[in-house]
Amino acid sequence: MSEALVASQPAGTDLSVPAASGARQFWRRLRAQRAALVAAAVVALLVLVALAAPLLTAIEGQDPFTYHPSLIDSARGGVPTGSFGGITGDHWLGVEPQTGRDLFARLVYGARVSLGVALGATVVQVLIGVVVGVAAALGSRWVDQLLSRLTEIIVAMPLMIMSLALLAIVPSSFPRPLLVALVIGLIAWGNTAKIVRAQTLTLKQLDYVSAARLSGWGTWRIARRELLPGLAAPVITYAALLVPTNITVEAALSFLGVGVKPPTPSWGQMLTAADVWYQAAPQYLLLPAGALFVTVLSLTVLGDGIRTALDPRAASRLRIGTGRKREARADAGTKGDAGTKDATTKSASSKEATS
Amino acid sequence: MRIPEHPPREVVIPMRQPSVIARRVAVASVSLAVAAGAAACGPKDNDAKGSSGDSTPHKGGTLTVLNSNPQEDFDPARLYTSGGGNVPSLVFRTLTTRNRENGAAGAKVVPDLATDTGRPNKDATVWTYTLKKGLKYEDGTAITSADIKYGIERSFAPELSGGAPYLRDWLVGAADYQGPYKDKKGLSAIETPDSRTIVFHLDKPEGEFPYLATQTQFTPVPQGKDTGTKYEQHPISSGPYKVVSNQNDGETLVLERNKYWSTATDSERKAYPDKIDVKSGLDSSVINQRLSSSQGADATAVTTDTNLGPAELAKVTGDKELAARVGTGHFGYTNYIAFNPTVAPFDNVKVRQAISYAVDRSSVVNAAGGSSLAEAATTFLPNQKSFGYDPYDLFPAGASGNAAKAKELLKEAGYPKGITVTLTHSNDKDFETSPEIATAIQDALKKAGITVKLQGLEINDYKDKIHSVKTEPGFFLAHWGADWPSGGPFLAPIFDGRQIVKDGANFNTGLLNDKSVNAEIDAINKLTNLDEAAKRWGALDKKIGEQALTVPLFHPVYKRLVGKDIKNVVISDWTGVLDISQVAVK
Numbered sequence: 001m002s003e004a005l006v007a008s009q010p011a012g013t014d015l016s017v018p019a020a021s022g023a024r025q026f027w028r029r030l031r032a033q034r035a036a037l038v039a040a041a042v043v044a045l046l047v048l049v050a051l052a053a054p055l056l057t058a059i060e061g062q063d064p065f066t067y068h069p070s071l072i073d074s075a076r077g078g079v080p081t082g083s084f085g086g087i088t089g090d091h092w093l094g095v096e097p098q099t100g101r102d103l104f105a106r107l108v109y110g111a112r113v114s115l116g117v118a119l120g121a122t123v124v125q126v127l128i129g130v131v132v133g134v135a136a137a138l139g140s141r142w143v144d145q146l147l148s149r150l151t152e153i154i155v156a157m158p159l160m161i162m163s164l165a166l167l168a169i170v171p172s173s174f175p176r177p178l179l180v181a182l183v184i185g186l187i188a189w190g191n192t193a194k195i196v197r198a199q200t201l202t203l204k205q206l207d208y209v210s211a212a213r214l215s216g217w218g219t220w221r222i223a224r225r226e227l228l229p230g231l232a233a234p235v236i237t238y239a240a241l242l243v244p245t246n247i248t249v250e251a252a253l254s255f256l257g258v259g260v261k262p263p264t265p266s267w268g269q270m271l272t273a274a275d276v277w278y279q280a281a282p283q284y285l286l287l288p289a290g291a292l293f294v295t296v297l298s299l300t301v302l303g304d305g306i307r308t309a310l311d312p313r314a315a316s317r318l319r320i321g322t323g324r325k326r327e328a329r330a331d332a333g334t335k336g337d338a339g340t341k342d343a344t345t346k347s348a349s350s351k352e353a354t355s
Numbered sequence: 356m357r358i359p360e361h362p363p364r365e366v367v368i369p370m371r372q373p374s375v376i377a378r379r380v381a382v383a384s385v386s387l388a389v390a391a392g393a394a395a396c397g398p399k400d401n402d403a404k405g406s407s408g409d410s411t412p413h414k415g416g417t418l419t420v421l422n423s424n425p426q427e428d429f430d431p432a433r434l435y436t437s438g439g440g441n442v443p444s445l446v447f448r449t450l451t452t453r454n455r456e457n458g459a460a461g462a463k464v465v466p467d468l469a470t471d472t473g474r475p476n477k478d479a480t481v482w483t484y485t486l487k488k489g490l491k492y493e494d495g496t497a498i499t500s501a502d503i504k505y506g507i508e509r510s511f512a513p514e515l516s517g518g519a520p521y522l523r524d525w526l527v528g529a530a531d532y533q534g535p536y537k538d539k540k541g542l543s544a545i546e547t548p549d550s551r552t553i554v555f556h557l558d559k560p561e562g563e564f565p566y567l568a569t570q571t572q573f574t575p576v577p578q579g580k581d582t583g584t585k586y587e588q589h590p591i592s593s594g595p596y597k598v599v600s601n602q603n604d605g606e607t608l609v610l611e612r613n614k615y616w617s618t619a620t621d622s623e624r625k626a627y628p629d630k631i632d633v634k635s636g637l638d639s640s641v642i643n644q645r646l647s648s649s650q651g652a653d654a655t656a657v658t659t660d661t662n663l664g665p666a667e668l669a670k671v672t673g674d675k676e677l678a679a680r681v682g683t684g685h686f687g688y689t690n691y692i693a694f695n696p697t698v699a700p701f702d703n704v705k706v707r708q709a710i711s712y713a714v715d716r717s718s719v720v721n722a723a724g725g726s727s728l729a730e731a732a733t734t735f736l737p738n739q740k741s742f743g744y745d746p747y748d749l750f751p752a753g754a755s756g757n758a759a760k761a762k763e764l765l766k767e768a769g770y771p772k773g774i775t776v777t778l779t780h781s782n783d784k785d786f787e788t789s790p791e792i793a794t795a796i797q798d799a800l801k802k803a804g805i806t807v808k809l810q811g812l813e814i815n816d817y818k819d820k821i822h823s824v825k826t827e828p829g830f831f832l833a834h835w836g837a838d839w840p841s842g843g844p845f846l847a848p849i850f851d852g853r854q855i856v857k858d859g860a861n862f863n864t865g866l867l868n869d870k871s872v873n874a875e876i877d878a879i880n881k882l883t884n885l886d887e888a889a890k891r892w893g894a895l896d897k898k899i900g901e902q903a904l905t906v907p908l909f910h911p912v913y914k915r916l917v918g919k920d921i922k923n924v925v926i927s928d929w930t931g932v933l934d935i936s937q938v939a940v941k
Contacts, residue, residue, distance in 0.1 A: 067718045067798050069755070074717070074725040076672045077665030098665060098721050098791070172810050257782050261811055262790040263797065272784075273791075276640065280669035 029309035036305025042298035050111040057105040060092055064109045064265050068100030077280070085283040096273075097281050106265040107287055113254075113266040114295065117181045118246035124185020125246075126239050129192025130231065134223050136193070137200035148197070155190030159249065162187050167258040176260050184249050192242070195234055203230045233310040240303030244296040251292055267292050412923040412939030418628035419656035419918075420935060421642045422635035426605035429598070430587035431574035432510035433517035437838055438569045438929045439467075441659040442633060445610060445936055447574040448593040448621065450484050450503065450553075451565050453929045455623045455937055458685075461927020462741035462840040464565045464885075467623060468498065468575070468593070472565040475883045479560040484568070486551040491615040492577065493592040500553040502575035504545045508535040510572040511542070514584050518572050519838055525567070527556045536583070560881040562888055566839035592616075595626035595936070608633035625923070627939035628655075643667050647677055649919040655940035656918040659932050663914040665724040665786075671916065672727075682924045684913040686931030687737040687837035687845065690723070690787050692778075692796070692906040693821070693864045698829030700776070705768035707903040710830075711750035713761035715799030719908050722795040723786050727914065732907035735849075736896040739928050741840040743893030749900050761803035773804030779831035780809065781817040788817070788832040792908070796832075822860045833864065833905075840929050842892020843880065850899050851876050865904030872899060 030036055049056065057063055071086050072078045078098035080086030085094030085103070093104040136147035166183045203209060209226050217225075253259035254268025262269065270288035278285045420442065428434055431447050438444075438453035452467035454460060464472055469484040476482075490498035510518050512534025523529050527544040535541060546554040555564065567573075580591050587605075589598055596610035610631040618626075632652075637645075639661045645653045663671060663681065671677045692710065694701040701707055716731040723729035730738060733748040751757065765773060780793040790811055797807040810828070812820060820826045821833060838844040848854055852868025855861055875895050882888040913931045917924055917938075925937040 065798065067715075067721075067795065069717055069721055072721060072725075073669075074721055075727050076725065077663075077668035077727065078721045078725040079666075079669035097669070098725065099718070099795070100721075168813050172812070257784070261809065263794045263809075276664055276666040277669075278666075280666045280673075 026309050030305055033305045033308060035301050039298040039301035039305065042294065043302055046111060046295055047115060049108050050115050053108040053112055056108050060104055061090060062102035062105045064101060064105040065263050066101065068095055071095045071100040072097060079280050085281050093287055094283055097277055097284055103284070103287055106270065107291060110265040110267045110270060110288065111291065113177055113260050113264065114247050114250060117177050117250045118243050120181030121184035121246040122239055122242045124182060125189040125192050125242055126235060128189040130196050130235060132193040133196025134200050134227060136197045137204060138219055138223060151190050151193045154187070155194065157187060159188050160252065163253055164256065164258055167253065172261065176264065180250055180253060180259050184246055192238055195238055196231055199231055199234050200227055203227050237307040237310055240306045241300065244299040244303065247292070247296055247299070410922055412627050413941040414627050416628050416655060416940035417630040417632055418935065418938055418940050419652050420631060420633040421637055421645060421656050421658050422633065422660045423637055423639050423642065424660050425603070425635040426608060426633065428517060428587055429590055429601060429605055430515060431506060431571040431576065431590060432515040434571040435517055435519055436571055439571055441932060441935055442608070443571055444594065445596045445631065446590060446592045446594045446598060447571050449571060449573040450568040452569050452623055453927060455925060455934055456927060457925050459740055459928050462739060462929045464569060465623065473568060479562045479881055479883050480557045482555045482564045484553050487620045490620055493597040493613040493615055495615050496577065498575045498593055499550040500547040501550065502577050503553055503573060504541070504547050505535060505578045506574050506576035507545060507572050508542050509576060509581065512536055519570060521567050522572060525557045525561055527558045562880055562883040562885065563841055563843045566841060569839065595621070595624050596631055606636045624936040626936060643916055646916045646918055647671065654918045654920040657921055657933055657935060657938055659935055663916055665728060668727060668914055680917050680919060682915045682917065682926045682933055684915055684926040684931030685739065685928045686911070686913065687739060687742055687840050688834065688911055689732055689735055689737055690834045690908045691735065692908060693831055693833040694904055695827045695829045695864060695866065696904065697866060700774060701829045703768045704903055705764045708750055709761040709764035709768065709803065710800065710805065711903050711906045712752050712757045712764065713800050713803035713805060714752050714796065714906055714908070715756040716752065716908065717754045718795040718799055719792055722791040723909055723911070728912050729909040730912060732910050734896055735900060735905055735907050736842055736845055736893060737837065737910050739840060741889060741928065742845060743842045743889035743891065745893035745897050747897045747900060750903065756799050756802065758803040765804060773806065775806040775808065776830050777808045777810050779828040780811055781814045782811045783814045787834050792832060821864060822862065824857055824861050827864060841885065842889060842896065846892060846896060847876050867902065867904060
């Protein structure tokens with residue numbers, strides 16, 4: 001939170017984080033949620049695995065593209081030889097039916113696609129959403145009408161069908177992961193824009209923004225210096241929840257055959273190829289499905305935790321970040337409401353008792 | 356099957372299972388591939404035995420047919436079949452038909468309504484047939500040669516389109532004929548001097564006319580009963596069964612015995628069950644699951660358009676009881692890499708040869724489903740005697756490719772550092788022209804210093820591109836299936852220079868226009884001894900192969916699962932599908 005925001009913080013509003021503790025309080029509130037912490041650790045691990053994919057596969061001594069015909073039983077439809085889908089010291093998670101490609105290598109390289117595309121799409125969605133939302137809220141009535149209707153059209157558009165159509169017509173020479181990220185980003189920014197517009201309209205009414213306007217600041221400067229900091233909390237929250245959604249969309253598109261193209265591995269694509277193998281080679285299906293499940297779950301939990309940590313109302317309702325007396329006191333003290341100090345302390349201790 | 360735009364001589368037979376969703380998305384491809392279940396033939400010995408111990412087939416009972424594609428067009432004029440189809444062949448008899456035997460014997464053409472497979476004149480331009488005595492429709496009226504003529508004529512009506520293009524191409528003066536509804540005079544190329552004789556006049560020698568006469572367009576249709584486009588709701592049966600009910604445009608069909616049909620005039624169809632219950636619109640995985648569990652009526656069920664995919668095969672082969680219920684089928688079909696020699700660097704024969712040497716057929720076969728579902732191909736013609744198969748291997752790549760030889764050829768071609776090329780394929784999930792095969796080739800060519808970029812196209816886009824001279828890519832995956840088991844419909848459309856179509860659907864993708872090849876095609880077409888013709892087709896295939904315009908990859912093999920109480924499983928090499936006219940349930 002910027003100093004400007006903190007300085008002009010009007011009493012009684014709960015739109016922003018309490019004074020002098022922005023980032024610190026955020027971390028404290030996030031830390032207090034055990035599930036979010038675990039989720040954050042898992043996400044960090046996944047990101048690390050994705051980044052270190054070449055290193056990890058080098059340690060294993062495999063790559064995601066080489067065929068190993070000797071590891072599959074050609075006469076039986078290409079099912080991996082050996083137990084548990086051909087798991088050996090050389091192939092940590094077994095091999096792919098019909099090709100014998102290493103599953104561990106494909107899974108970790110697939111993580112790059114899944115996470116990369118999802119993050120890229122989220123960045124696009126947030127950028128467009130913020131620009132359109134702020135422009136609609138600050139622009140003239142006509143601009144607002146135009147942008148708001150456009151946003152509604154975008155929100156009403158069925159994401160999967162539009163992506164299928166767009167991805168089918170773009171020439172295959174265009175780099176596929178980038179294209180998938182762009183398409184998801186360009187189609188699904190509507191809700192971000194709506195949230196940003198509503199939040200901007202609220203912020204616009206506040207005294208500090210009026211003050212800035214009265215002192216002769218231009219719209220652009222107000223938007224940048226006064227409004228964007230106030231928008232950070234809702235946008236970060238929403239973005240955190242967009243990432244898992246985007247991962248599932250990417251997987252679904254690859255599953256339907258219009259996402260990332262072979263031989264580039266992706267989890268959605270592995271799922272498509274594996275869906276018929278659920279009986280003959282279950283691990284082939286379970287690996288990408290499990291990876292997708294863990295990723296989406298941990299990102300969602302983390303996103304939820306971020307929202308809680310950024311939203312003071314939710315934080316106090318959930319009694320998070322006030323668990324320790326010292327903190328509660330500090331909290332109360334900074335608010336400067338001496339009269340309620342005892343009450344706060346009391347309620348904090350009673351919370352501890354109940355939890 | 357019905358082909359919308361081009362005259363597609365590609366016989367679409369039921370393919371491996373695409374995943375449910377992939378298939379639903381590729382709606383277009385599915386609608387195209389409404390195959391009129393290719394059928395099979397021949398009784399006697401079989402690889403699948405009924406579990407009851409007594410394997411002698413008996414009459415009676417109800418046979419259930421579980422299919423994915425509905426019998427949408429049940430009009431003999433509109434069906435595009437190989438050898439008369441499977442379900443259609445229970446209702447429609449034709450002048451000739453396929454021999455209902457297992458394996459290679461089933462690739463022979465035999466008489467059906469006619470007393471023989473046809474009597475040609477000296478240069479095979481006039482074919483005469485005589486009908487057997489005592490032939491009757493389901494209403495007891497006699498079948499006449501005029502009805503067969505009328506049946507063929509109505510297949511020329513634009514509203515009843517869908518059949519193969521051969522009749523229009525071959526019959527004298529038929530090119531612009533619009534069918535009997537518009538042109539009452541009829542086709543003068545077909546004569547019926549009496550009620551049992553029919554004579555066909557062709558504008559060029561066609562020794563393979565007996566094969567054509569197996570197609571459903573040669574079914575008798577009584578003019579008085581013709582209801583035009585509504586005829587498919589109740590076509591008049593000449594075969595062992597008649598249509599009792601047809602719901603949802605062929606999705607559920609009930610066939611019962613036609614009491615006027617007799618084994619005295621039909622030695623091919625066995626017709627053991629009393630009733631045939633066809634249920635279609637099912638997903639292929641559902642069909643195989645139902646057949647394997649064989650609960651209730653599914654114990655006496657078969658399918659005529661679904662085979663086992665690699666994953667299902669892996670499961671089935673692990674279970675002895677199930678494995679005993681699998682029949683194996685072959686069909687004249689080749690999957691290959693096609694080159695467009697007008698596109699660099701494929702204009703250089705050495706580059707084409709290098710790729711021929713570099714291909715790893717074992718990994719391609721694995722990608723296609725493994726050695727039980729595909730056989731490596733080094734010839735363009737299918738590996739069957741009836742096609743004149745000559746097992747040549749002009750660019751021996753061994754099982755896994757000869758990268759050294761390929762590099763040497765590339766060097767000679769002026770590419771000592773290797774080349775980068777783009778392989779065009781479809782995004783269909785058919786394990787034939789699909790990404791799985793393309794990536795296997797990509798991996799193999801890498802070893803020979805050939806970097807392959809993949810260009811995957813949506814199936815209709817892919818078909819349009821490869822079949823247009825203007826847009827044809829240089830290097831792509833293709834496949835070809837036979838309309839009947841002979842070299843003619845296999846080699847002529849692909850390599851006859853006079854069949855290059857500049858504006859429209861072109862199948863001669865190698866753009867080969869070699870006078871000696873064209874002349875040999877004409878010479879073979881004059882032969883009426885089909886065995887002799889087959890040998891010549893085989894030799895011609897080898898001669899064309901020297902130009903390396905294609906790299907044959909594999910011939911598919913089909914594994915067909917049947918219900919546990921099914922007896923007398925017959926699968927011919929003509930169709931590769933179990934023949935339901937031979938199946939018994941008791």
